[in-house]
Amino acid sequence: MKISARNVLEGKVVKVTKGSTTAHIVLEIAGGIKVTAAITNEAADELGLKVGDAAKAVVKASDVLIAID
Amino acid sequence: MKISARNVLEGKVVKVTKGSTTAHIVLEIAGGIKVTAAITNEAADELGLKVGDAAKAVVKASDVLIAID
Amino acid sequence: MKISARNVLEGKVVKVTKGSTTAHIVLEIAGGIKVTAAITNEAADELGLKVGDAAKAVVKASDVLIAID
Amino acid sequence: MKISARNVLEGKVVKVTKGSTTAHIVLEIAGGIKVTAAITNEAADELGLKVGDAAKAVVKASDVLIAID
Amino acid sequence: MKISARNVLEGKVVKVTKGSTTAHIVLEIAGGIKVTAAITNEAADELGLKVGDAAKAVVKASDVLIAID
Amino acid sequence: MKISARNVLEGKVVKVTKGSTTAHIVLEIAGGIKVTAAITNEAADELGLKVGDAAKAVVKASDVLIAID
Known part of the structure; x- marks a missing residue:
């Protein structure tokens, strides 16, 4: 499956x-950065997510805000 | 300003x-990863975003999906 | 790829x-229902979307509102 | 009430x-398709949602991703 | 129509x-506060939105972030 | 921190x-209007949110729908 999400x-x-x-899933991506996702328990079960699994965080460009200091 | 967004x-x-x-802003984060944000032109102007600037991509946990292969 | 999105x-x-x-993509799903997605032009190009192609509309449960009459 | 949501x-x-x-509401729409919404318990109570009720799933176009195989 | 959105x-x-x-619609709500919505041109046309019209900004609770100084 | 969110x-x-x-945070803004946010418990704890605190509701323009009667 290919998806339109830019990220x-x-x-x-x-x-x-x-x-x-609601389940919270934390991934560690490149550079040791943590990314948190809030998904349904049902989705977490269906994907069988457990610590150590490879997984991807998918984010639509329109859901990303930009901040500066 | 501190924000509730987990990411x-x-x-x-x-x-x-x-x-x-609508403007598209691409950031390069750790590990050379690109993150794309779709924001209003007005916001891009107000933040004065230009290539080379330090900036942060902010994403609410409820806007992150998880995918596996 | 399996995704956490419920829909x-x-x-x-x-x-x-x-x-x-920004591109607008309209899909016709079961029962002749139309579903509209607003995605980046870049995503539309990358997926090579054109009229007649099979495609899926993917929606996170937290992005669905419920209305009643 | 008329709403801007395309879907x-x-x-x-x-x-x-x-x-x-957080409550999860599953609707069956045309063609026997199930649509899941994650809304506040408070909203579910206020709308008095119960099995068998007619209801609509409302989704903003910018919250729809497109996937292809 | 009654909707689950808390706001x-x-x-x-x-x-x-x-x-x-994509169209940008600015509403003035109580206290002279401005609220901006990014919706499809099609939605703006369908609702016939023009300056001076009464309208409501509708936001799902899961799309609201909290910030503190 | 300056953020791209229009609201x-x-x-x-x-x-x-x-x-x-998941925590629900209700703010009272100008004109006595209530705004509800659904955020992670973790975020609520980290910001130390409690009744009486000053706080801001932050909403991206692309997450605002428009409705008319």
Whole structure:
């Protein structure tokens, strides 16, 4: 599958936190940077996400803000 | 200003493309990874974004999808 | 690639409108329903989207609102 | 009320799952397709959503990604 | 129509800027605050938005970030 | 920090509800208007949000829908 999202960041799952309906998944990508995703528990289960797995963070360009100091 | 967004990725502006109302800003973050943001032209002007500037890509956790191969 | 998004709607491209930076893609999914996506021109080009192509509309559950009459 | 969202998909509620703050609502739309929304518990209560109710899934065009095989 | 979005801010259209595909609509809400929406040109046309019209800005709770100084 | 988001609404925290992973923060902005944000518990903790605090609701223009009666 190819997707329109401009941002597909490859990494490794370093943390999986299930809530009552929403799970938080933390990936470590290049340079040791952590990226957090909030997805449904159902999605986390369906993808079988667990610490150590290779995974990608996918972000649509229109969901990225820019900040400067 | 401190912000609730879980993902604040530091980088450098490598491309600015103005459209008629929407601008595309590309940052290079750690590991040479490119991140694209679609923001308003007005925001791009107000922040004075130009190639070479330090800038951050800010993404709310609920806007991150996870994909696996 | 498997993705966490809860909504993956299969369809066929029925319209592609390029703007200066943002493209509008219309898919026809089951039941003759039209779904419109606003993506970057760059993504539309990269996927080579044209009328008649099979394609999927992908939507994260947290981006769906519910309305009632 | 008329809304700017390009995607208003009519359906019927087939599942309501309340979490501690976030509810998941599943609608069945045309062609037997399921659409999942993650909304606040508060919104689910206020709309009085229950299985069998007519409801619409509303999605802004900028929140739709396109994928191809 | 009743909608799940937690934030429905009543105002008046003070500016309409059409781009090639994306329009920017500025509302003035209570306290003279300006709220900007980026929607499709098509939506702006369909709602017939023009300066002086009453209109509402609708925002899903999951699309609101919190910042502090 | 300056941010590209077009909408930065100043207010005061009037309610903090922690869920298992997702918190709901309600701000009161000008004119007594309430704005609700759904953010991660982690973000709420990190910002130390509590009732009475000054805080801002930040919303990207592409996440604002327009509705009319």
